[in-house]
Amino acid sequence: MNWKEKLASNGHRITQAREQMMRLLSQTQVPLSPMQIHSALREQGSKMGLVSVYRNLNLLMDYDLVCMLVAPDGNAGYVAGGTGHHHHILCKVCQSSAIFDECEDFSELISKIEAQTQFVVGDHFLQFYGLCPQCQETYV
Amino acid sequence: MNWKEKLASNGHRITQAREQMMRLLSQTQVPLSPMQIHSALREQGSKMGLVSVYRNLNLLMDYDLVCMLVAPDGNAGYVAGGTGHHHHILCKVCQSSAIFDECEDFSELISKIEAQTQFVVGDHFLQFYGLCPQCQETYV
DNA sequence: CCCTTATTGATAGTATTTTTCAATAAGGAT
DNA sequence: ATCCTTATTGAAAAATACTATCAATAAGGG
Ligand SMILES: [Mn+2]
Ligand SMILES: [Mn+2]
Ligand SMILES: [Zn+2]
Ligand SMILES: [Zn+2]
Numbered sequence: 001m002n003w004k005e006k007l008a009s010n011g012h013r014i015t016q017a018r019e020q021m022m023r024l025l026s027q028t029q030v031p032l033s034p035m036q037i038h039s040a041l042r043e044q045g046s047k048m049g050l051v052s053v054y055r056n057l058n059l060l061m062d063y064d065l066v067c068m069l070v071a072p073d074g075n076a077g078y079v080a081g082g083t084g085h086h087h088h089i090l091c092k093v094c095q096s097s098a099i100f101d102e103c104e105d106f107s108e109l110i111s112k113i114e115a116q117t118q119f120v121v122g123d124h125f126l127q128f129y130g131l132c133p134q135c136q137e138t139y140v
Numbered sequence: 141m142n143w144k145e146k147l148a149s150n151g152h153r154i155t156q157a158r159e160q161m162m163r164l165l166s167q168t169q170v171p172l173s174p175m176q177i178h179s180a181l182r183e184q185g186s187k188m189g190l191v192s193v194y195r196n197l198n199l200l201m202d203y204d205l206v207c208m209l210v211a212p213d214g215n216a217g218y219v220a221g222g223t224g225h226h227h228h229i230l231c232k233v234c235q236s237s238a239i240f241d242e243c244e245d246f247s248e249l250i251s252k253i254e255a256q257t258q259f260v261v262g263d264h265f266l267q268f269y270g271l272c273p274q275c276q277e278t279y280v
Numbered sequence: 281c282c283c284t285t286a287t288t289g290a291t292a293g294t295a296t297t298t299t300t301c302a303a304t305a306a307g308g309a310t
Numbered sequence: 311a312t313c314c315t316t317a318t319t320g321a322a323a324a325a326t327a328c329t330a331t332c333a334a335t336a337a338g339g340g
Contacts, residue, residue: 012287013337015286015288015336047288047289048289050327051288051329051330052288054328055288056287068214070210074216076214089253089259091259092262098257098259100256100257101256102252102256104246106244109244112240113229113240113268116240116241117229118238118273119238119271119273120271120276121270122232122269122271123269124269125210125268125269126264126265126266127266128262128265129261129263129265130260130261133259136260153305153306154307155305155306155317155318156306174296175296187319188319189320190296191297191319194297
């Protein structure tokens with residue numbers, strides 16, 4: 001089920017603004033702030049308002065169609081999300097990101113955490129930082 | 141090496157503001173926003189300005205004396221950090237957090253990520269969400 | 281093609297974060 | 311203890327970021 005089906009099947013409309021945002025975020029590996037999304041789309045001729053960027057980011061987040069990434073400096077940005085459970089890795093140099101879905105088995109770790117903290121563990125937020133292929137060449 | 145030694149040995153001063161902030165954050169399990177830190181300290185009689193909260197959070201983050209946590213809703217807050225490599229778990233209900241240092245061995249996962257994404261993997265940001273002991277009782 | 285209403289853009293309002301700068305206090309030297 | 315240097319501070323203002331309101335628009339079912 002692609003993003004249009006996901007939204008439509010939940011009673012949401014496939015609007016210009018949403019198509020433009022999804023297209024941009026799918027094409028971009030670097031996490032973009034709401035402002036950056038807005039600027040990029042205006043430059044491409046879109047008449048979208050910044051307010052709609054915020055509104056739609058909220059909606060798209062609700063349906064896991066975009067993901068919020070946290071840069072090493074603590075700044076947040078948005079990228080198109082993968083399907084199903086997945087995580088992202090972010091280049092420390094150029095901020096470019098990639099998705100990985102070869103996901104870990106945390107059952108053992110979770111047991112340790114529950115023993116140590118007395119919390120019941122639910123889900124998690126995991127993000128890696130590293131060097132993208134391009135920046136590996138530049139910064140040998 | 142405690143936080144005072146860490147700062148002092150790097151040429152920073154142990155100020156009222158920093159002592160108040162570290163004391164508050166060490167006593168509190170719930171991640172606090174800059175504004176919340178400021179309000180709490182003012183209520184305790186501190187004359188500290190909000191600006192110093194921001195400035196000192198930056199400094200304390202630089203020396204890993206406080207950690208930024210991301211709530212499930214995307215909001216960020218600060219808590220006192222543990223020593224060495226560690227992570228946090230956050231209660232989905234009351235936001236209370238705990239530290240765990242029984243840390244994972246990610247070497248196998250990292251190999252998979254590097255194979256799949258062609259990135260070179262460095263460090264990571266990992267945070268768990270769950271139910272704290274108190275909220276387990278309330279929400280049986 | 282029409283009708284309903286979710287969605288939008290503009291505007292205004294609120295909240296958060298950063299910049300600037302003179303006053304203060306931390307801590308090494310005397 | 312007292313002095314000196316300057317990192318640090320608080321207040322004020324500026325700049326950003328986000329949210330609420332509302333009339334106009336366009337998405338999409340009939
Ligand atoms: Mn995972
Ligand atoms: Mn770890
Ligand atoms: Zn890169
Ligand atoms: Zn709780």
